[in-house]
Amino acid sequence: MSNSPFPHQADTVTLGAAVRRARQRLGLSVEGLAEQSGVSTGQISQVERGLANPSLKTMDKVATALGTTVASLLSRTSPEGVTVVRxxxxxxxxxxxxxxxxxxxxxxxxxxxxxxxxxxxxxxxxxxxxxxxxxxxxxxxxxxxxxxxxxxxxxxxxxxxxxxxxxxxxxxxxxxxxxxxxxxxxxxxxxxxx
Structure with missing residues (x-):
């Protein structure tokens, strides 16, 4: 049984894609993000591919290194397709x-x-x-x-x-x-x- 807050495959794939986009937006390599977050390159690679079921502590380290929050990485547009970024x-x-x-x-x-x-x-x-x-x-x-x-x-x-x-x-x-x-x-x- 995993202690991960991301128990479903679809959630880990969505989270991984958001991490990859945020990393690329910053011009960071997987190695660069690993160095800044203190999370191994292998684990970041698995997270980005939706293969890992990361702990909240791990995702907080990654999100912090990306200059964002776990909640922001998980945010999606509303069912109506309308979002507001305050x-x-x-x-x-x-x-x-x-x-x-x-x-x-x-x-x-x-x-x-x-x-x-x-x-x-x-x-x-x-x-x-x-x-x-x-x-x-x-x-x-x-x-x-x-x-x-x-x-x-x-x-x-x-x-x-x-x-x-x-x-x-x-x-x-x-x-x-x-x-x-x-x-x-x-x-x-x-x-x-x-």
Whole structure:
């Protein structure tokens, strides 16, 4: 008899998919999540594939390393297909070595795989030029305040407040705050699973 709070196969598969999406959203490898959570790589791999029946203590360690809660990982849309993510209930998407003032928040439910809406606050001087992103999917980013330089491959574009830039994510890309103050953007990502 297991002491797991996730006794049904469907629950463990749903939980595993949510853990994988949250880990990938943060750009973490299975090994990176294992290191940050203190849970073995083998156990994280089994959780993500829905093969493990993890304890609440294990899932709390994993959720904490992902910057969320077990409840958020388990949340699903309501039967009517309507969810509200309140401003004080957003999932933080922290980055390692992020600048003070940098903040990324998921505006869609953590378990929603088809679309991710993310609000990002970039402090003055921010750039991730030294560690650009590259992943499968498509992004659409609107500058709400300030000015954003977006570099996709060899193409560099400055996006002003009110403008939107759209691009494939499979090419290495990075952002830089091109404003003498805070820049706030809202991006929509349609992730593609390999």
């Amino acid at each position: 401003s004080d209930q957003r999932t933080d998407l922290p980055l390692p070595d992020q600048l003070e003032g940098y903040r990324r928040e998921l505006l869609t439910p953590p378990g929603l795989a088809a679309l991710q809406v993310i609000r990002t606050v970039l402090p003055e001087g921010y750039t991730n030029q030294d560690s650009p992103y590259r992943h499968l999917g498509y992004e659409s980013v609107t500058v709400l305040q300030g000015r954003l330089q977006v570099v996709v491959g060899t193409t560099s574009v400055v996006v002003e407040a009110g403008d939107t830039i759209n691009y494939e994510c499979s090419t290495a890309h990075y952002w830089a705050n091109a404003h003498p103050g805070e820049t706030i953007v809202q991006g929509c990502v349609i992730p593609v699973q390999p």
